[in-house]
Each structure stands twice: as structure tokens, then as C-alpha cells.
Amino acid sequence: MTSPADTLKAGRTRTNGRPRMVPLPLLVPALLGLAFLLLPLIALLIRTPWSTLPDQLTSPGVWQALRLSLVCATAATALSLILGVPLAWLLARTEFPGRGLVRALVTLPLVLPPVVGGVALLLALGRNGVVGQWLDAWFGITLPFTTTGVVIAETFVAMPFLVISVEGTLRAADPRYEEAAMTLGASRFTAFRRVTLPLIAPGIAAGAVLAWARALGEFGATITFAGNFPDRTQTMPLAVYLALQNDPAAAIALSLVLLTVSITVLAALRDRWMTPS
Amino acid sequence: MTRSTRRTHRTLRAAGAGAALLLALTACSSASDTGSSASPQVSGTVTVxxxxxxxxxxTKLGTQFERQYPGTKVTFSFGGSDSLAASITGxxxxxxxxxxxxKTMKIVTDAGxxxxxxxxxxxxxxxxxxxxxxxxxxxxxxxxTGSGLKAVLCDESVPCGAAAKKALDASKLELTPVSYEQDVKGALTKVELKEADAAVVYKTDVRAAGDKVTGVDFPESADAINDYPIALLKDAPNAEAAQAFIDLVKSADGQKVLTEAGFLTP
Structure with a gap:
């Protein structure tokens, strides 16, 4: 067989004429991976009860749940951006003792089963929680069973995706641009705002999209922390899960709505934000 | 029995139904055989x-079973009845x-x-x-139903929620909870963590929660008592041991463990 160097050379010589060959050891697993990811979605489409779909979709509960999902996922993404980008900057651009540990802790919600995350949120921010009891006593704010609670649960689960993505981009970005800005008299914050942010915009966009998608599909932390009540805390994934108990056809229809909406939004955003201009 | 057989006939194609019926009947007779004789063939793993x-x-009965029949192992999968029924038919x-x-058992019987x-x-x-x-x-x-009280119910799609709705309907009460939980443990957790003031759950769950909650009997619950059915599955990999486990559950010993946990005898 040809060595990698030969393949590379062969590829290079072919660029002028025929299209570049994709090496088989990459092509086969790539296609398998694609098929693996798409097959369940295709099965969902095949088994969709198309004839009863209009009936399933005209029930007001579906649109309530969808609206709530979109509003909460977007709010959670906004909150993640406000808190997550500075956090990512801190992790990537400053030195402090225990930074490795902090970085590991930030990614903790990724490995925590979402239901456990929900219980942890209750213990922290619930009516009787470590912080929550003071929120209740001082401001009369209780977060569980509210729409705000949904946003908080989704932010908890989704923000690490944003932080990791932005931190990776920051590490890849050349810090000398910022240093140059600062030698020209910019403060560190101005350098961040005027130089770093535009530089890492694609990474922020990618992270935001990831966080949004994760928040949209969030189930465990939401139902544990915010409960399930139509038009207040019942997002699409909760509606899908509960529909599945009684009426799998309705659950498939609901999933389809969620998928269609998210694919539409993601495709639109990807084209606008994430293609190199 | 005849009604359920007829229903099976309706839902399945004729050939499939015939085969299922035949299998069900033979398994039924052989099952009662193994039940009467304490057969020494009981061994291997039983999946419940x-x-x-x-x-x-x-879990307690599983340990008892393993002690009674050395060489056996009982593995459990606990979960919402609906999800379990879906995995079985799957x-x-x-x-x-x-x-x-x-209702959840019927999902499995309907699928033969x-x-x-x-x-x-x-x-x-x-x-x-x-x-x-x-x-x-x-x-x-x-x-x-009083305002200012945070009550939690199970969602109507799960058995505890359906039973609560039945009790509420029977006493013509309107109750707006703060949440419709996806299962009974979810509802109980909300009270255990003091996020809700009350939840309508099973007696057995209150018993299992110990002193983390206080149980209150209510007269309307008589209108909504849930039956728990048990069945040997058609494709059981270890039917002998499975039948022995069912026999243990239904025996006086088994019933004692279950009533201690707060269940009522049928």
C-alpha cells in the first residue's frame, strides 16, 4: 500500500486536474459516522404518522410548549453569553492557582446526569436551598416551578458548552494582537472589547449555537428543578416525554416539530455566522 | 380471559394471534406444573x-429468592411501568x-x-x-386546593396521576398543582426537598420515604385503588425460575414483605 507521504504527494499532484481523492481510511468511518447519526432521525421520519400529523399539531398545547422552549432556550443562551464569555476569557487569558481545577469544575455539568443537576439546583436555589432560602426570605423569590427556573436549569446544563468552545477559540487566537493594543494605550477591557471579541466572534457564535441546541433539548434538569406545568414550565422535551407514555404517535409528531424548528434555526444561523467571510 | 384473547385476535394478524394463543396456553399449563412442584431445575438468572x-x-424478595434457590440470581430493572412496557414490547x-x-400491563398483553x-x-x-x-x-x-399551598401531582399519563385524577373527579374537586411530575418518585422528591408542601403519591412511597415526609390518609383515595398485575413473559429466557419468582411474590411470605411496605393484598 502507499504510505501517507505518497498519498499526500499524489493528492497534491492531482489538485490541478481531477478532484482531490478522499483517502478511504477517512471516508469509510466518516460515512459510517454520518449514517449512525442520521439513521435514528430517518427512522423517526419513516414512522411518523403523517396522516394524523395535522391533528396532532393543531392542539394548542404543542404551540405553547414550542413557544416556551424557544423563549427559554434563547434566554438561557443569552445568560450563558453574559456569564460564559468572561469566564472563558478568565480561564484562557489569566494565570491563577487552581486554574486546572476550575476548568474541570466548569465542565462538571457536562458529566453530571441532568437529573442530578436538577436536584443540585434545588438544593442550591430551591425554596429551602442554601441560597434559595435567602432569596425567598429577603426578596420573596422562589425559582422552582417557574419559567425563570426553566431558564436557570437550561443555563446550568448549556453554559459549559459555550465556555469550552469560547475558551478553545481564545487559546487558538494569537494573544499578541491584544498585547499590541495594550502597548498602544488600550486598557485590558478595551482590548478585550475591541480586539479579542471580534477576533473570537466565530467561536462565540459556535458556542452559542451549541448552548442553544443543548438548552432546547434539555429535559432532566428542567423537570427536576422547574417541574412540569403547561405554558409555564412544560417545554417541548417534557411534552414529548409525557406524550410517549400514552400516545407514542403524538410524541413522534412533537419530536418532529422540535427537530424541524431547531434544524431550520441552526441552518440559518450557521450560514450567517459561521462561514468564513 | 376470553375478552383479552378476543382483543389479541383483533390487534394481531390471524396467524400471529393463533401462535401466541397456542404458546400462551401451553405456557399456562406448564407454568402451573412448575408452580406446584418445588422443582430443582430452578437456576440461572431471572430478569424482573x-x-x-x-x-x-x-429487592428484598430477590434476596430471599436467591437464598431459597441457591445458584440463582435475580436482576431487576425498576422504572416507570410505561417505559418498561415499551422496552418489553421492543x-x-x-x-x-x-x-x-x-393499563400498562395491557400494552404488553396486547402485543402478545x-x-x-x-x-x-x-x-x-x-x-x-x-x-x-x-x-x-x-x-x-x-x-x-387551598391557595398558597404548593401541591404536586403525577402527570395523568402515569398511573399515580391517573389515580389522583380519578379521586379528584370522584369528589368533584379542582386542583391546580405547581407541577405534573413524570413519575411518583419525582412527585415525592419535591416534598422531600421541601419545594412543594404536599404531593399525592402512593402509600408505599410515603412508607419508603421514612420520616422525610408525613403521610395523610384521605377518604377519597378509596375511589382510586391501583391494581398491580404480574405476568410471566412469553419470550422469557428463564421461564422456570421466572415462574418460581412469581410464585414467591404471590406466596404468604411474599405478601408479608409487600404488605409491610404498605401494599394492600388483592
Missing amino acids: FAAASLEESF GAPADVFAAASP GTSGTPTTFVRNQLEIATLPGNPDKISSLKDL
Whole structure:
């Protein structure tokens, strides 16, 4: 067989004429991976009860749940951006003792089963929680069973995706641009705002999209922390899960709505934000 | 029995139904044989799919079973009856299914998944779980409808929610909870963590929660008592041991463990 160097050379010589060959050891697993990811979605489409779909979709509960999902996922993404980008900057651009540990802790919600995350949120921010009891006593704010609670649960689960993505981009970005800005008299914050942010915009966009998608599909932390009540805390994934108990056809229809909406939004955003201009 | 057989006929194609019926009948007779004789062939692993509310008592019975029949091992999968029924009809390799409602068992029988007719082995009654010591002085379902009280119900799609709705309807009460939980443990957790003031759950769950909640019996619960059916599954990989486990559950010993956990005898 040809060595990698030969393949590379062969590829290079072919660029002028025929299209570049994709090496088989990459092509086969790539296609398998694609098929693996798409097959369940295709099965969902095949088994969709198309004839009863209009009936399933005209029930007001579906649109309530969808609206709530979109509003909460977007709010959670906004909150993640406000808190997550500075956090990512801190992790990537400053030195402090225990930074490795902090970085590991930030990614903790990724490995925590979402239901456990929900219980942890209750213990922290619930009516009787470590912080929550003071929120209740001082401001009369209780977060569980509210729409705000949904946003908080989704932010908890989704923000690490944003932080990791932005931190990776920051590490890849050349810090000398910022240093140059600062030698020209910019403060560190101005350098961040005027130089770093535009530089890492694609990474922020990618992270935001990831966080949004994760928040949209969030189930465990939401139902544990915010409960399930139509038009207040019942997002699409909760509606899908509960529909599945009684009426799998309705659950498939609901999933389809969620998928269609998210694919539409993601495709639109990807084209606008994430293609190199 | 005849009704369920007829239903099977309707739902399945004729050939499939015939085969299922034949299998069910033969398994039924052989099952009663193994039941009467304490056969020494009982060995290997028994896989039991059981409703989440059975976790404490079935785990105890599993240990008892392994002691009674050395060389056996009982593995459990506890969960919502609906999800378990879905896994069984989807081909999960289980021997025994114990459901929290006849409705969820019917999903499996309708798909021809059981061997013989499911039998009711215990019944479960609803109870109100309140904060420890019942600080809100809740004494009936009606007290939960008061404003300012955070009550939690199970969603109507799961057995505990359907039973609660039945009790509410029977006493013509309108109750707006703060949440419709996806299962009974979810509802109970909300009270255990003191996020809700009360939840309508099963007596057995209140019993299992110990002193983290206080149980309040309410008269309306008599209108909504849930039957728990158990059945040997048609594709059981270890039918002999499975039948022996079902026999243990239905025996005086088994019933004692279950009533200790708060279940009612059928």
C-alpha cells in the first residue's frame, strides 16, 4: 500500500486536474459516522404518522410548549453569553492557582446526569436551598416551578458548552494582537472589547449555537428543578416525554416539530455566522 | 380471559394471534406444573422488570429468592411501568413484568408479550405526602386546593396521576398543582426537598420515604385503588425460575414483605 507521504504527494499532484481523492481510511468511518447519526432521525421520519400529523399539531398545547422552549432556550443562551464569555476569557487569558481545577469544575455539568443537576439546583436555589432560602426570605423569590427556573436549569446544563468552545477559540487566537493594543494605550477591557471579541466572534457564535441546541433539548434538569406545568414550565422535551407514555404517535409528531424548528434555526444561523467571510 | 384473547385476535394478524394463543396456553399449563412442584431445575438468572414503586419490596424478595434457590440470581430493572412496557414490547430480554397498573400491563398483553393471563398480586392506595409533621394541617384532598399551598401531582399519563385524577373527579374537586411530575418518585422528591408542601403519591412511597415526609390518609383515595398485575413473559429466557419468582411474590411470605411496605393484598 502507499504510505501517507505518497498519498499526500499524489493528492497534491492531482489538485490541478481531477478532484482531490478522499483517502478511504477517512471516508469509510466518516460515512459510517454520518449514517449512525442520521439513521435514528430517518427512522423517526419513516414512522411518523403523517396522516394524523395535522391533528396532532393543531392542539394548542404543542404551540405553547414550542413557544416556551424557544423563549427559554434563547434566554438561557443569552445568560450563558453574559456569564460564559468572561469566564472563558478568565480561564484562557489569566494565570491563577487552581486554574486546572476550575476548568474541570466548569465542565462538571457536562458529566453530571441532568437529573442530578436538577436536584443540585434545588438544593442550591430551591425554596429551602442554601441560597434559595435567602432569596425567598429577603426578596420573596422562589425559582422552582417557574419559567425563570426553566431558564436557570437550561443555563446550568448549556453554559459549559459555550465556555469550552469560547475558551478553545481564545487559546487558538494569537494573544499578541491584544498585547499590541495594550502597548498602544488600550486598557485590558478595551482590548478585550475591541480586539479579542471580534477576533473570537466565530467561536462565540459556535458556542452559542451549541448552548442553544443543548438548552432546547434539555429535559432532566428542567423537570427536576422547574417541574412540569403547561405554558409555564412544560417545554417541548417534557411534552414529548409525557406524550410517549400514552400516545407514542403524538410524541413522534412533537419530536418532529422540535427537530424541524431547531434544524431550520441552526441552518440559518450557521450560514450567517459561521462561514468564513 | 376470553375478552383479552378476543382483543389479541383483533390487534394481531390471524396467524400471529393463533401462535401466541397456542404458546400462551401451553405456557399456562406448564407454568402451573412448575408452580406446584418445588422443582430443582430452578437456576440461572431471572430478569424482573418492575414498577418503580416495587423497588424496596422486590429487592428484598430477590434476596430471599436467591437464598431459597441457591445458584440463582435475580436482576431487576425498576422504572416507570410505561417505559418498561415499551422496552418489553421492543424486545428487551425480560422474564417477569410487574406493572403498577392494568393499563400498562395491557400494552404488553396486547402485543402478545405475556404467557398466560396477568394476575393482580397487590394493590396500592393513594396518600397525601406532606412536610414532616404536617405543618399545613392537611387532612383531605380538598385541603390541597387551598391557595398558597404548593401541591404536586403525577402527570395523568402515569398511573399515580391517573389515580389522583380519578379521586379528584370522584369528589368533584379542582386542583391546580405547581407541577405534573413524570413519575411518583419525582412527585415525592419535591416534598422531600421541601419545594412543594404536599404531593399525592402512593402509600408505599410515603412508607419508603421514612420520616422525610408525613403521610395523610384521605377518604377519597378509596375511589382510586391501583391494581398491580404480574405476568410471566412469553419470550422469557428463564421461564422456570421466572415462574418460581412469581410464585414467591404471590406466596404468604411474599405478601408479608409487600404488605409491610404498605401494599394492600388483592
